[in-house]
Amino acid sequence: MDPVIAGPPDADRELPAAVVEIARIHDATPVWRNEAGGITLRGHGVHIKWSPIGGPDLRREQERLIWAAPFTTVPEPLEHRSDGTGEWLVTRTVAGRSAVDPDWTLRASTAVPAIGRGLRELHEALPVDDCPFRWDLDLRLGEIDAGLGHRDPDDWGQEHRHLDFPAARRLLADPPPVDGPVVCHGDACAPNTLLDEDGTPVAHVDLGRLGTGDRWADLAIASLSCTWNYGPGFEELLVESYGVDWDPRRIAYYRLLWDLGP
Structure with missing residues (x-):
């Protein structure tokens, strides 16, 4: 499967005017750009996520951060605002460095086990019976059938591009039994685990899809x-x-579901 198009922002690429103004107000510097055009900035003690119209719903992420905070370490939401171009969410910076910090990419044999342990700790910390959010098969398949996913095989990983949408959807009609219902992270990619200097997992970020589901939905993508x-x-x-x-x-199964889903 091909990597998602996310990483440090291109210094030669012009930033949206709203991001420039947010950076000025918070004395912040862009540090990440995601595949949807969203930008993350780092200021003094805060991080700011900006999402364009049609991009990830940051109000949705704010709600999930507030719910998860009593059980595990996540960024504390401080402010949510929007204008005609998008919305932004200001959170208090949490300790730790992303598991894809350049230093950790050179020490993958330490970083990768830490991501696995951190994901297990997250799943065990969040109370599945009390979670008001869903990321289960019924929800995700319903979104795909409503046209909210990626119907074009060119958007999928290489191993799925020999399929057309109807064939891929038929494969998803035969799911494996749920194994260990948990509160899933929803985007358990390596960058979203933060590690301390010793390689201990200390926090998780980017929880806009957090919700109940099968732990393999996270494990497949992590x-x-x-x-x-x-x-x-x-x-x-x-x-x-x-x-x-x-x-x-x-x-x-869950990698195919990820490719077709929103």
Whole structure:
């Protein structure tokens, strides 16, 4: 599967006027741009996420951060605002560095197990029976059928591009049994785990999709993201570090679901 188009912002690419103004107000510097055109800025003790119209719903993320905060370490929301171009969410900076910080990409044998352990800790900390948010199959398949996903195979990972949408959707009609219902992160890619200097997982970020679901929905993407960020050979190490055996059927199913989903 190809990597998502996300990473440090291009210095030669012009920033939206709203982002320039946000940066001025908060004395902040852009540090990340995602595939939807959203930009993350870092200021003094705060991070600011800006999302264009039609991009990720930051009010949705704010609600999930507030709910998760009593159980695990996540950024504290401080302010949410919007204008005619998009919306932004200001959060208090939490300790730790992204697991794809350049230093950690050179120490993948330490970073990858930490991501696996951190994901297990997150799943065990968040109370699934009390979670008001969903990320289960019924919800996600319903979004796909409503036309909210990626219907064009050119948007999918390489291993799925031989399929057309009807064929891919038929494969999703035969899901594996749920194995370990948890509160999923919803975007458990490597950059969204923060590590301390010793490689201990200390926090998670980007929780806009957080909700109840099968733990393999997170594991499938967390393990896949290791190939994007560290190269081949680390997928099974992540799953092993989480504490379960590699499950080819669930991995394949949830990666296809990820490709077709919004």
